Amino acid sequence: MKTITTYFKPFLMLLVMVFAISCSEDENDDPIMMDPETIVDVAKNQDALTSLVSALTAADDLEGTDLIETLNSDGPFTVFAPTNDAFTALLAQLDGFDSLEDFDTDEERAILAKILTYHVVAGTAAASTDLTDGMTVTTVQGEDLTISLEGGVFIDDATDMNAEVIIPDVTASNGIVHVIDKVLLPQEIIDALNADEMEDENGTLVDIVVDTESLSILEAAVIKADLVATLSSDGPFTVFAPTDDAFVSLLDILGDDYNSLDDFDTMEEMALLKDILLYHVIAAEVKSTDLSAGEVPTALADNSIEVIPSGDTFVIGDASSTDANITGVDIMASNGVAHTIDKVLLPQSAIDFVMQLQMKTIVDTAVDTDDLSLLVDALIQANAGLVETLNGDGPFTVFAPTNAAFAALLDTLGDDYNSLSDFDTDEEKDLLVTILTYHVVAGTAAFSTSLSDGQEIETFQGENVTVIIKDGTVHIGDSTDENATVAMPDVEASNGVVHVIDKVLLPQEALDALEPPMPNIVEAAQATEDLSLLVEALIQADAGLVETLGGEGPFTVFAPTNAAFAALLDDLGDNYNSLEDFDTDEEKILLAKILTYHVVSGAAVASTDLSDHQEIVTVQGESLFAILSHGVQIRDKTHVDANVTMPDMMTSNGIVHIIDKVLLPQEIIDALH
Structure with a gap:
């Protein structure tokens, strides 16, 4: 059992180490004159005060406490600094505290900080000649100290033993230090330690x-x-x-x-x-x-x-x-x-x-049901914590597709999906998670008796399913045209209820993901055999047109056929037998201007949106005109119009109209003559 004395040993030792002033046993009592260093600087520069620096650091480990910074500030301060011997004597009486490192809890650091601030008077640098018998001074900790001058200078704390000033008037740039032979203890700390002692007894x-x-x-x-x-x-x-x-x-x-x-x-x-x-x-x-x-x-x-x-x-x-x-x-x-x-x-x-405990979770129910083995496989393959989730507290309502339902889904998805293990990329696993969470309703165990015809239920995936009740049978509608039928309702589990259904439900998100993505303009051109020379021209121009037309758009592109490019090459003469002959910087710039004359940026203009003699401004800067007298023609700066042979090829970033002639702006006509 700790006594007050033993408990205080480490704290007082720390305090001495905080405030001890370098002195040797043979030092005289003359005032020590020092360079204008702060109180902390004095401690750091004296061998006998290394423990002081360590103690300040230990106390400052308490969040919100920064004694070092305080004692480095302008002050002025008066500090009563216990010697190393004072702390050593206290530590020897404390159980469980052999060094400063033993002060490693916030509670111990808080007590240390209170003891330290009980030795500091802020706002004055009081020399020994300023002290009077019976004088009281209020410390930073909040309690008072009393000065006694009978037979020397003594400091009276809340204990029965006074501290004696053994070296007065050690000056610093921000105050004055009086070295004392005892650690001062405020009543607050004595009360806390007495309470701790009583607790230790019982x-x-x-x-x-x-x-x-x-x-x-x-x-x-x-x-x-x-x-x-x-x-x-x-x-x-x-x-x-x-x-x-x-x-x-x-x-x-x-x-x-x-x-x-x-x-x-x-x-x-x-x-x-x-x-x-x-x-x-x-x-x-x-x-x-x-x-x-x-x-x-x-x-x-x-x-x-x-x-x-x-x-x-x-x-x-x-x-x-x-x-x-x-x-x-x-x-x-x-x-x-x-x-x-x-x-x-x-x-x-x-x-x-x-x-x-006697009731199984939803996952356990599925595992023990032969006809739901593919559902279990799907939950595992998704690798998204769904097994753990559906083993959790719930409650959940789960529409559980049979093995036949999953087999039918795999057939629909085609040859790339022969089993659930074919969902093996991150994107495919995400798709599987989307599908599975569309079968789960979180936060309720909805038995069939609580379902109503036309009821919309939000799923864990985020989209709704629809309850359809016909002739006493419950059906579940998803984003497809085919409803699922509840083949076995109300399988109760410890964390919800399961309704076995004969179809895998598909949300719109999954349907969108399963549809092949629409190609962009460049991809559409690459996939069209009769536009291969257009693709070669875009590459040969080396002007970033492939990247541009593969971007967000929207664009409208009038795309010349291979025959149209062949005709242009014939018109250009023997020096241009193929698009590769556009091989100088000037010729590539020329080719880029021709190509950008076929592009409208910022709009996807369908053929039905065109009007007769409508002006169309191109990326090259000059205009084209739509002529609608005999089908759809596009007029450039030559005397021959281009016919739109295949209008309205939709892409993800615009629209393509295939034409039978390479369009030429006036800038190119002038350059070629």
């Missing part, structure tokens, strides 16, 4: 549990449920403490899956264990003589136990039909009282848990 409720052999399982349960700090706090509490035999009986009731507390390993089970333990705690001190019949609220919110008269004593009633007998009373602790009982008290949540 021990907390946790200490009682730890020290009682028949409560070893309760001890393990309190640790596992992370309630040690709670039951070690101020309280007061009353704990009805189940014996080891009581816990063994509970484990027997729970069945083969619960052989020890180690089997409480899921989040749900850990929460249940904590609830059970809190159900044994009353937030007041109730001794056996205070017990009276009636309900008593427990630390488990909204749950009460009942004190029931039984002969000349009482029993404790819980949510079960079996009461607990009190086997030991009035085991006093520093923060309350304990009574031992012969049964683990069970709140209603624990009773519900025990009842559900």
